[in-house]
């Protein structure tokens with residue numbers, strides 16, 4: 286039986302845009318990992334700038350927009366995850382390896398499939414994005430090359446993965462693979478769309494391990510044998526994983542096809558993180574505004590967190606935002622301390638925001654039950670709550686097995702704890718306890734247009750607080 290299709294297109298507009306596949310200016314799919322970058326309490330709570338005395342909302346906004354930061358050179362973009370820096374210190378070797386493996390595509394030859402492993406924030410996505418930019422910059426040679434970047438962390442089912450890949454090549458609405466087709470038809474539709482463009486498709490599957498943990502390796506088998514069925518297109522798989530043991534879960538055939546080449550990204554140490562931060566700080570901040578010790582502290586903290594460069598950069602950016610909020614002329618060690626506390630909270634919120642659609646509905650159902658009971662909730666009850674919510678939202682509920690995998694995933698992300706309880710003759714089940722502050726997590730979910738229709742009405746306070754750092758996002762932060 287085909288997996289239950291999702292009634293809602295799984296891809297973001299960015300990914301459904303054909304330009305996304307080929308436009309080097311488009312940044313890679315944002316990472317789902319917590320970065321502390323989603324909310325910006327600093328700016329949301331900022332008092333009006335001292336210049337002028339704005340009295341209306343419009344004047345207030347204008348004055349905020351005109352106010353120049355004493356700290357940042359231009360925008361904060363340089364410190365964001367979506368920014369692809371031109372240089373990646375301490376990743377020269379990996380850049381060279383990835384480039385060497387993919388370069389044959391420029392000569393029209395089919396590169397080997399590639400698997401990239403490394404812990405969170407070790408530069409995997411950034412390195413691939415940089416090589417992709419360089420390949421696409423050679424416009425004439427790259428005419429026959431398409432890049433499709435998918436973050437599997439945001440995709441619920443193999444069905445939505447294949448549909449998303451196919452639709453990347455759709456030239457117009459009528460060309461798209463709609464929701465509702467059988468899985469076989471979606472696969473055929475995807476192949477037709479790929480063949481309509483032809484050439485070499487470099488299919489980057491980021492967070493591929495999460496896809497396999499959720500739905501097994503069947504879809505990877507399908508993708509790895511596409512070349513035997515395609516007519517004018519040829520596919521190269523570039524898998525990115527932060528689970529080093531992930532290939533153990535794969536069928537031997539899939540493993541050998543995916544593993545043609547592999548590259549390991551080791552974690553950064555504190556000194557390497559300092560170099561990365563210094564380089565970004567030079568681009569992001571005006572001269573002399575970063576106090577001695579700030580970079581070192583941010584790097585030391587992130588080195589303890591498995592050498593995660595994202596964490597280091599998020600801490601530096603939040604420290605600068607804290608300083609901005611204080612109207613300080615320099616970023617000091619005190620700002621880093623404040624930022625670190627804030628970052629821990631933001632990590633949870635960002636993690637929740639980037640869950641795939643059905644996982645968000647599940648978490649919302651868990652939070653609802655938990656809020657009512659203030660006590661552990663059993664998985665059966667959670668599944669019923671999820672099904673009710675999904676139906677109210679017009680989604681075809683996933684099977685209990687997929688939801689059970691999502692419960693494990695939410696647990697491994699540290700959002701819930703699930704303990705096995707014995708129910709006598711009733712067998713064993715899991716009891717779920719929520720491990721995040723409900724008062725912050727529910728509004729973060731309700732912010733999503735997917736959940737909003739079943740969300741609680743917003744309180745006045747929540748509606749008034751707007752996150753100026755993320756236009757289009759509002760929330761009680």
Ligand SMILES: Nc1ncnc2c1ncn2[C@@H]1O[C@H](COP(=O)(O)OP(=O)(O)OP(=O)(O)O)[C@@H](O)[C@H]1O
Nearest residue numbers: 318366373374405406407408409410411527594595
């Ligand atoms: N060597 C580097 N130089 C400059 N910036 C870096 C470097 N390595 C990583 N970064 C930055 O750190 C952040 C995290 O890197 P990236 O997203 O590539 O990590 P990742 O290994 O893909 O992590 P995950 O497994 O969580 O997806 C990005 O903003 C990236 O630009």
Ligand SMILES: [Mg+2]
Nearest residue numbers: 316409410491
């Ligand atoms: Mg990544």
